[in-house]
Amino acid sequence: MTQNLFLSEMIRSELAEVVGEDFISVAESDKLVYSTDWSWMPQMWLDRGKPLATPDYIVYPASPAEISEILEIANKYRIPVVPWGGGSGTQGGALPIFGGILLDLKRLDKIIEIDEKSLTVRAQAGIIISQLEWAVNEKGLMLPHYAASSNCATLGGALAPRGTGTISTKYGKAEDMVLNMEVVLPTGEIIHTPLVPQHASGPDWWRIFLGAEGTFGIITEATMQLDLLPESRLLRAILFENLSDALEAGRQIMTRRLNPFVIRLYDPESTRSRIKKILGYEYEGAYMVMGFDGDPEIAALEESKAFEICEKMGGRDLGREPGESWWQHRYDFYYPPKNLKLPWMYGTTETITTYDKIEKLYWAVKNAVEGGFKEWDVQFIGHFSH
Ligand SMILES: Cc1cc2nc3c(=O)[nH]c(=O)nc-3n(C[C@H](O)[C@H](O)[C@H](O)COP(=O)(O)OP(=O)(O)OC[C@H]3O[C@@H](n4cnc5c(N)ncnc54)[C@H](O)[C@@H]3O)c2cc1C
The missing domain is CATH 3.30.465.10 (Uridine Diphospho-n-acetylenolpyruvylglucosamine Reductase; domain 3)
Known part of the structure; x- marks a missing residue:
């Protein structure tokens, strides 16, 4: 046994003493599972047959006391530790890029x-x-x-x-x-x-x-x-001819604190592509979903005030059905078969700014992405929420 293998087995057996032999793995197949989350980088490495960053040990602790002991072992041998929940992160934070101990926390489920x-x-x-x-x-x-x-x-x-x-x-x-x-x-x-x-x-x-x-x-x-749990959830969709008017309607609804539980605005390109693909509606313009919940009378009043604002800004009421359908299918945007996936390469960025800059920022990012990568025919689509 080389010195490295000896050390590696020593660390493994110390970890196994903490969690038990059933709750530690060094199997290559398990290492592969924990080498990709939902961020695009490892997906791309996998697709291109490039090597993935894998952990050395996968440990499944059952209590904070066990985690504490695991961290003491990691400190003693100076090896990295990465916590892993569901592995659904889209930014790569759970990836064991320096190897070490992968701490799967799903046994802490009480x-x-x-x-x-x-x-x-x-x-x-x-x-x-x-x-x-x-x-x-x-x-x-x-x-x-x-x-x-x-x-x-x-x-x-x-x-x-x-x-x-x-x-x-x-x-x-x-x-x-x-x-x-x-x-x-x-x-x-x-x-x-x-x-x-x-x-x-x-x-x-x-x-x-x-x-x-x-x-x-x-x-x-x-x-x-x-x-x-709210007594009522009122949803409806509004269509605006252009993004500017829709953003202004959204700003007024929010600054008047009309309290929507959801207000989501799709830019014309995502209205054309994503709304059509997921909900089956064909619209030109900016599609806004808004919802009010809680006490039915208060929710209805808030909704009517918000709707007045939308009408003033030129919004066309599409009725409840497209709003309710969006609510029912709200997660379909992100899952097969309707999500964006390879061979399309995509990335998600969340951008936050103040009302005065929202539209400028949108156009600046869109122009930078589409103009900067013309040879790749890159398309930028976006929605506004929260
Ligand atoms: C289809 C899809 C839809 C998504 N939708 C949303 C969404 O609507 N909103 C949203 O915010 N995100 C969304 N995400 C991103 C992701 O799911 C969330 O960030 C989610 O909260 C991550 O949880 P997880 O348990 O999978 O964490 P992981 O991916 O396992 O970890 C995420 C990060 O947190 C660290 N971590 C995990 N558990 C702990 C812990 N107990 N203590 C300390 N650090 C820890 C990890 O090391 C890593 O850095 C989506 C992802 C996918 C794939």
């Missing part, structure tokens, strides 16, 4: 407590978001983080990269719903942040874990704010 008075749920971070949602739905509640990947993404995976969802416009992002967390620090120390709805003094230092994608610590548990 719901610890649902508090029906304070409307909170305390759950382990490896639970799949949809499973959490189904459990709280049974109590008439919802976790309003409706990401298109909820069927495969985990709670920790929503918090670590600051995920958004379809209804974030009204309910906020995953990070806005979190009340406290249990985190295993890189040193192996386990900490709990205070369980309070708001902090009245001092900086919210614990927010550094949100967006850190595991680099400052591994989230093992979180208490999330829930909401009542």
Whole structure:
């Protein structure tokens, strides 16, 4: 046995002592599974037959205490650790590009407590978001983080990269719903942040874990704010002749705080291509979906005020059916057979700016992408939301 093989087996057996032989793998087939998430880079490497970055050890811990011990081993041998939730990330954050230990967190899948008075749920971070949602739905509640990947993404995976969802416009992002967390620090120390709805003094230092994608610590548990399942959801679609008028209508709806739970505007190109492909409607212009929820009377009033604004800006009411159909098929945009996939190469960027710059930014990016890569006939399409 060479020195390297000896060391590698020593690390493997130390890890196995922590989690048990059944919960560690060094099989090549498993390594391959964890070498691609949903970001385009590894997909392209795979397609082109290029080598993928693989982990050395895949470990499936069952508790924060086990994670703490694993981190101590990693520190002793100075090897990298990458947390992995559902592996649905589109930015490559879960890829083990330097090898080391891949920590699959899906055994941390327990719901610890649902508090029906304070409307909170305390759950382990490896639970799949949809499973959490189904459990709280049974109590008439919802976790309003409706990401298109909820069927495969985990709670920790929503918090670590600051995920958004379809209804974030009204309910906020995953990070806005979190009340406290249990985190295993890189040193192996386990900490709990205070369980309070708001902090009245001092900086919210614990927010550094949100967006850190595991680099400052591994989230093992979180208490999330829930909401009542809405009594009503009113959806409709509006068609605008041009993007400018549609953006202005959206700005007025939002600045007057009419509180849509969803407002999503497709640019003319995505109206022509994506709306046609997914919903089957053929429209020229900018397609806007808006929805209002909650108490039926309040939702109806908010909707009528928003609709007045749309009409003033030249929007044409397409009625409820195209709005409801969008809601029903809202995730189809991202899954086979209707998603964008190889051999088309594509990338997604999320861009944030203030109202005064939205349209300028849109055209600047579109011109840069389409003008800068003319020889590839690249097409830029976009939608506006949240
Ligand atoms: C079809 C599809 C639709 C999508 N739709 C949305 C959407 O609507 N909204 C959205 O925000 N995203 C969306 N995404 C992107 C992705 O699904 C989300 O970012 C999701 O929250 C990632 O969760 P995950 O459990 O799969 O995390 P992973 O992909 O496993 O990990 C993501 C990052 O978080 C880190 N991480 C994971 N778990 C932990 C933990 N417990 N502690 C610390 N760090 C951790 C990882 O190391 C990595 O850096 C979509 C992806 C796909 C493929």
